[in-house]
Structures are given as C-alpha cells and as structure tokens.
Amino acid sequence: MPMTITEKILAAHSDRDTVHPGEIIMARIDLALGNDITAPIAIKILRDNGIDEVFDKDKIALVPDHFTPNKDIASAEQCKVLREFAHDYDISHYFELGEMGVEHALLPEQGIVLPGDLVLGADSHTCTYGGLGAFSTGVGSTDLAGAMISGRSWFRVPTSMKFVLDGELRPWVGGKDLILYIIGQIGVDGALYRSMELTGSAIGALGMSDRLAMCNMAIEAGAKNGIIAPDAITEEYVKGRSEREYTVFSSDADAVYDEVINIDASQIELQVAFPHLPENSKPVGEAKDISIDQVVIGSCTNGRFEDLEIAASLIKGKKVADGVRMIVIPATPTIYRQAMDAGFFAIFLEAGAVISPPTCGPCLGGHMGVLAEGEKAVATTNRNFVGRMGHPGSEVYLSGPAVAAASAVAGTISSPHDLI
Amino acid sequence: MSETVFRGRAWKFGNDVDTDAIIPARYLNTSDPEVLAAHCMEDADPEFSSRVSAGDMIVGGKNFGCGSSREHAPIAIKAAGVSCVIAPSFARIFYRNSFNMGLPIFESAQASAQTVSGDELEVNTATGVIRNITRGEEYRAEPFPPFMVELIEAGGLIPFVLREMGK
C-alpha cells in the first residue's frame, strides 16, 4: 500500500507494514523532550508515582531555555527541578547554562534528532524537526511523563496535506515568508490534526535553517507535524553531527493526500503577520509606515546563524532608528560563537543593538525584552497572540530576519528593498 | 462509560482562543493550580476568574486551545472550577492534554453556535447530549473515540501507562 513519509515513520515505529489515517497506534519514541516550563510537571508525575528510572536515559532531552538565565526565584526553582532530576536519573542530554540553547535550534545542531526519528516533545514547536525528515510533534507534560516511563506513546495517524512549492524565490524571501504566506492562505486551523508535507523545487532549494523554520510553524496552522523529505542538503547537514544510524523515508508517488495545494513560490512577497494571529499575513508593503518600538531577531524559528547573517548584512554600517530597541538572540551557544567569529556582533553593537545570551526570552513575553502597553514589535518569532511578548495591550508583527532588520533601521515596518 | 451530568452557566468565547489567552505565559513560572486558576482566561476576559462559579462551562468557537503545549491551560480551567469545555473543534495538543488530565471536552458545533453567555446548560458525559435549559434546546456532541474512553476509564494517561507496563 502506498504511504506518505509521515505514515511510513509511524509504521516503522509501531512494527507494522502499514498504518492508515485515523487509526490509533502505539509507537516507540526515539526522543522525548521537555523544557523548564513543561518538564517539572512531568517530573513530578514520575516522582509521585515512585518511578525511579526512565525508559532510556539517552533518549530524553531536558532543555531549560524559556526563563533562563533564571529570570526570578520561581523560574530558578523550576530549573532546579530539571537539574536534580537529570542528576538523579542520569539523563544524558541535559543542557546546563553555557551549553543550553533554544531547544528546537539546539537538538538538530547537536545531532540529537536525525532523519526518520520519532520525537515527542512537551513543547508545541517540536514539529520543527520535520525539517530534517523526522516525525515530531508537540504534546503536554503528562504525555511527556508517559513517554519517559514507557518509551512509547499513542498517536492518531493523521491525514496528510501536500504543499508543492515551485519556482525561484524573490530576493530576501525565505522559509519564514513561505510559511507565513501558507498560514495566511489556510488559516490557523487550516491543517488541524493533519500532517503538512512540504515539497517542490522551492523547498528543495532551501537550506536547513529555512526548512526548520518552515516546519517550526506547522503548529501555527494547527498541524500535527510538518515534514520535508530528506535530500542531499539534509544529509550534508547531518553529517558529522552524530554516530547514530538513521533511516531516510520519503512518500510514495501514489501516496494518498486529502489535499494537494500547488503554490507558485516565485510570486510570494516578503511577509508580515499582523496582530494577533499568524494567519494575518500580508505582503510587507501593506505594513509600511507602522512605527515600532522593538525588533527581536531570535527564537526557534529564526535565531539560527543564517538568520543573523541576513540581519547583519542589512544592518552593516547603519544605525538602529531612534526610539527603537533591537534585541538579537543567537539561539544556541554554537551560533553565538559563530556569529561572534563572523564579526556580526561588532555590526550589531555598532548599530546600537543589544545581544542577548541564548534564551526564549521575549518570544513568550518571559524576560529580556518584554513590551509595555501600546508598544509594537517586529519579531522573527512564531506567535503574535494577544500579550505574547508582554502587556496584553502590546502588539507583535511577525516577519523573517530581512524585514525585521530593515524595520529596525527604518523605525517603521520596512522591506530590505527600501533600505538599499 | 460511567455517566456524569454537569450543570452550570455557559461562558461564551470566540474562535481560536489560544493558550496565551487561557493562561498568559507571564504566569508560567509556576504550575500551582490555585495561582493558575486566578489568572484563567485573563487576556480574553479579565473578570472571568473572579466571577466563574464551580460547575460553569466554557463554550468556545472553533480551534479552542490553539498555541502552546502548556498543560497549565487545562489545569487553570479545571482549577477555576469549570466542569467541561464545549467547542466545534479543539487544537490537537489541548485535546490530548484535556483527556490525559481528566478535563472533559465536547465537540459540538451546534452547541457553540446556539449558546450565549449566561445560558444554563446540562451535559451528559455518556450520551454526549447537551441541554440548553435557558433556551429549551438540545444539542449533540461527537462521541469519544473508543481509545479515549479506555484512557478515561483507566483514570487518565499515567494509570493507563503504568497498567500497560505492569507497574
């Protein structure tokens, strides 16, 4: 029976030849992930039930990235729960400050997630790893606890939607613009319960950073997972990051989709998603003249080296506009180091930006750049819900790194084309 | 499935109520149910937590609970005393979390379309019948898939997992 890449990964992890959409299966987990917000609840469940070992100490990742470096006493207590658990249960992939980065940038970078894996994460953006050709999906803390105990979890096999993006991208347009455009077309529940499979020549031409950014936002369309079949670019990225063997899956030509959407990617312009939903995406030109108070470049969506590189190339030799605060957050310590070595820090500092240590920080209104009432920000993050970056009366406009950097210089939402 | 009947006032919300509206991230440095309950639905209706009474129900629009994976959202709703949530559709992580934690949720487009805030509702968990006492109407909710019934009857995900593992 023909299957999609998602169905094949689910079948392989439940020792079956085939799976059908709608079926509920029990599948083996290659990695279970938790952070400083979600893991403490899961850890309490294990401890309260007297469970003194996890199913596999090498298949659990704990990343305290949301409110770290500890924002306040309550956050410090939550991080302490992770630290002590990691010690007591001998967890291999626990990341202390200094090694810690934003989870969904960190795990692929460290080779902890590989193509063909099945990853369950107590964080909604766990779907990011679909960029590597893995099946990964977000769950809550109780599911994380169940997976840490048994190494298995239940899944309803999703139906799949196929997005075929062909054509050459316009200058400065990247993965973030493509996914914002798609969400704008289908809405924040346009892929509810379903798998979003991304394919076509425009996807094949994207680097890993853009692919991960696109799958990262599959949840913003309600999807269970986003996925891109591995190719030579994926293999090149994975090479040298892990000794572990992995399996490359791809969809059969006659696999069944409940919707196939063809998109001419060459027509997609730079996008901005207006408050307060990611589906409110429009070409950047329609956001012109909106003045802003803050720009954030970072997060699990666009805090990778390539994103900082785009921002640095646009900011170089220019100044952040008066009245605008620009915050750059390299997503991991490795990216931080690479950006520093590449000279980006000097560019950002001379422009008047501030560089934050790796953290989720302002992305969820946590710390390191929270907005006051009435303030507006352009951010390369993934959500612009009411109050997401601070006061319920503040506003977030989502964009890729090019629009964010151009807007920081202009002081109003701008296209990089206006800058040069 | 054993039968429970909930009766309470409806609190109506719109489409795409996200987890930041249910419990804003600024309160996630704790998982204490009492603290979370005090801020439940704060960014959608600041009065909600002080005015909700035990047994009341949340009736949302489509895609209820979209956004983050935080279990703090169903915890906050449950701790606020809400007996169940009714919506035409739920975001998938919220759906999963609610079952795992024992917050009953019902999919009914009809109930969501017809109900307004303040209506008195009665929900039968076994039959999925929702009665709107104020309006004298009756709506149907989708029955739970058999696996979900098994989960609920086991007492939630963790007892289910422990039983499967013979622990």
Ligand code: SF4
């Ligand atoms: S960067 Fe933002 S979206 Fe990503 S994991 Fe952190 S809080 Fe969540």
